[in-house]
Amino acid sequence: MNLVCIMLDTLRYDHIAALGKPWVHTPNLDRFASEAAVFERAYVGSFPTIPCRTDLFTGRYTFPHRGWSPLPREEPVLATLLHGAGYTSQLIVDTYHMLKDGYHFDRGFDGWEFIRGQEHDRYIVDASLAPTHPAPMEKMPRLGDRYLRNVAARRVEEDWFAPQVMRAAVRWLERNRGLDRFLLWVDCFDPHQPWDPPRHYVDLYDPGYQGDEVIYPTPGPVDYLTPAEMRHVQALYAGEVTMVDRWVGEVLSAIDRLGHRRDTLVVVMSDHGCYMDYPGDQGRVEKPWPLYEAVAHEVLLLRHPEGWGAGRRFGQLVQPVDLLPTLLEAAGVPAPAQLEGQSLLNLLRPDGGPREWGRRVAVSCPYRHGPTLTTERWSLVYQADRPAHLFDLRADRVQTVDLASAHPEVVGELADAFRAFLAPRNPAAYRAPD
Numbered sequence: 227m228n229l230v231c232i233m234l235d236t237l238r239y240d241h242i243a244a245l246g247k248p249w250v251h252t253p254n255l256d257r258f259a260s261e262a263a264v265f266e267r268a269y270v271g272s273f274p275t276i277p278c279r280t281d282l283f284t285g286r287y288t289f290p291h292r293g294w295s296p297l298p299r300e301e302p303v304l305a306t307l308l309h310g311a312g313y314t315s316q317l318i319v320d321t322y323h324m325l326k327d328g329y330h331f332d333r334g335f336d337g338w339e340f341i342r343g344q345e346h347d348r349y350i351v352d353a354s355l356a357p358t359h360p361a362p363m364e365k366m367p368r369l370g371d372r373y374l375r376n377v378a379a380r381r382v383e384e385d386w387f388a389p390q391v392m393r394a395a396v397r398w399l400e401r402n403r404g405l406d407r408f409l410l411w412v413d414c415f416d417p418h419q420p421w422d423p424p425r426h427y428v429d430l431y432d433p434g435y436q437g438d439e440v441i442y443p444t445p446g447p448v449d450y451l452t453p454a455e456m457r458h459v460q461a462l463y464a465g466e467v468t469m470v471d472r473w474v475g476e477v478l479s480a481i482d483r484l485g486h487r488r489d490t491l492v493v494v495m496s497d498h499g500c501y502m503d504y505p506g507d508q509g510r511v512e513k514p515w516p517l518y519e520a521v522a523h524e525v526l527l528l529r530h531p532e533g534w535g536a537g538r539r540f541g542q543l544v545q546p547v548d549l550l551p552t553l554l555e556a557a558g559v560p561a562p563a564q565l566e567g568q569s570l571l572n573l574l575r576p577d578g579g580p581r582e583w584g585r586r587v588a589v590s591c592p593y594r595h596g597p598t599l600t601t602e603r604w605s606l607v608y609q610a611d612r613p614a615h616l617f618d619l620r621a622d623r624v625q626t627v628d629l630a631s632a633h634p635e636v637v638g639e640l641a642d643a644f645r646a647f648l649a650p651r652n653p654a655a656y657r658a659p660d
Contacts (some may be wrong), residue, residue, distance in 0.1 A: 227556050228490040229308075229409045230481060231549075232395075233282075234470055235275060235321060236418040236513070237496035238265040239523045241467045251430060251468045254475030258494060259527055263535030263574055269528035269588040270498050271545040274519060276323050277593065278497040278546055279413075280329060285550030285565035290651035293593030296329045302562055304550055305334030308409050311559045314402070315409040318394045320387045322347040324413065335411070339398070341390045343376035344415045350376045360422070360439030365450060369442040373420055382467070383424050388416040392473035396480040403484050407557070412477065417466035419443070419500075425464030432458050432585065436521050445512035448503045459511060460502050463494075488531050491556050493549065496525040506624030515536065517598040518625055522590045528552070528570060535574035542573060543588040543600065586644045595656065599640045606630075606640040614641075 240246025244256040245264065271281045272288035276295070280288040283303040296415040297303060305315045317332055320341035324331035326348075332338040342349045349372075357374030383389055391414045402408060420441040428435075435458050440451060448456050474494070481490055499521045501510035507520045526544060529536070547567030554561045568584060593596040596609035605625065607615045614637055616630040630637050648656060 227558075228405075228407060228486060229313075229493075229556065230477075230486075230490055230497070231409075231411045231493045231553075232474060233279075233321075233413045233416045233479065234417065234474070234494070234496050234525070235413075236498065236500050237467065237470070237525050238499035238502070239525050240277050240499075240520075241417075243463065245525075246281075252471040253529075254471045254478060255494065258474075258478060258492075258529065261536055261537050262492075262529040263495070263570075264530070264539045265528070265542070265570070266366075266539050266542045267525040267541050267600075267602075268495075268524040268587070270517060270522045270524055270590040270598075271547055271588075273590060273592045274498055274513065275321065275418075276329070279321075279324060282332065282549050285547050285561070285567045287547060287566055287589070287651065288351065289591045289593045290648060290655055293319075297331050299333075300329070301564075303334055304334075304411075304553065305409065307334075307554060307559055307562070308557060309334055309336065311407075311557060313407045313409050313557065314405050314568075315411070316398055316402075316504050317411050318391060318398065319413040320344050320391050320414045321415045339576055341387060341394065344373075344387055345418070346370065346372050347376060347421070348372070350378075355379060357555040360441055362438065365438065365440050365455075366442040366444060369420060371519075373442075375539040377422075386416075386424065388414055388470045388473045390414075392477050395477045398484070398493070399477075399480050399484055400570065414470065416470050417463060421459070421466045423460035423462070423465040423469040427469050428458075428461055430461075430468060431464045432461030435461070442509045445510075445514040447509055448511045449509075451511070456503050456511070459654055460504075463500070463502060466544065467573075473546065486566045490531055491553075492529045493553075494525065494527045497546075499523055506626070508625070515592055515595050516607050517590050517605055518594075519605065519619075519623070522598050522600065528574070530556075530571075530574060534576055536569070541602070542574055542583040542628055543585045543602070544570060545588055545590075546583070550571060550589075587640065587647070589644065591656075597644055597656070601640070604636055604640065606637060 242255045243250045243252045244259045277288045284301045315335045317335040317338040355375050355378035357371045372419050395412045422441040423656045500513045501507040551561045551567045551569040588600040599606040615628045622634040
């Protein structure tokens, strides 16, 4: 079985129209969701970008042991495990954090292609490419001139990053059509900020806007933005999502066109969401801690070539560590004993196989920052030295009513669950929620 994994950084779960906001234009992801198993309760494990990918590649929770750091050399990882089983693997990536400064997320891949220039990538220094500032820099101090110089030569949509990444993936599929067993990992930094899609995408959501283009807002409360500016930030993000959808559709079409529909497992996922000042976003923008639903809730869609779980929605709590055992089982490769995830195929298998799912609490955590603990019903949001906030997700999905004082027994149970989670890993690393 072939394996194609498409990671879309910072894609909010509710910005796939079929899963959330119907006004967002995502026809390709909507169609894919109708053909795939939809994991409605997928949650961040280690946060953000690099820790999450370490979870994905190692099948182990990263945050109890390390933070934002290179892929650990001492652990077997996805590409090396598949290589030993005869797979040819390719990484196509513009998520520059994975490759810069010896981070080695290309380890084990037979080939890799790096599309340069995203965010703070040290790429173009040409003085002739004068950056154009779309808004006062005090509103987006994390942007800087580097990104603006990197993208100054863009002219047509194909020059944007998501089109470059997805076209590279299509070319690789076309050139390697004859491979028997392959892994293609497509890691697309969009729709991560900066949010600056081509104008025709923005005009779908906020036509005629004339104000500042705050393409990389300062993380945190939105009180420094006018209501019109915040609405435009929402439009910029939605436009970015629609652009990504259009080009993901090219990869999905290529998989079908090249005859891989019946021999390829396809995963579409995100590493986390982001705040957009919608209800439930706590008046925030971007992705500052702590981790409420808008950030902690991930996209995870899996299309099995034999149709396992197609069009169904699964409510089990799943996390990034579950992907590696899933891919290994699909490939027929024994999973190393140290993996901490569970194969999602146990939930999809149509032959009466096991349906038990061992996870009762999803633990989402930045390294040495407070966790978010999610159960079937409850969400406990915690940040060190601040009171815990407890929400009943059945009655209050947008997390507006804090029930911590009304249900101290639930807070205590979840704090105990976090201690139990840490005990075999690194119990000294965190103080559990009070």
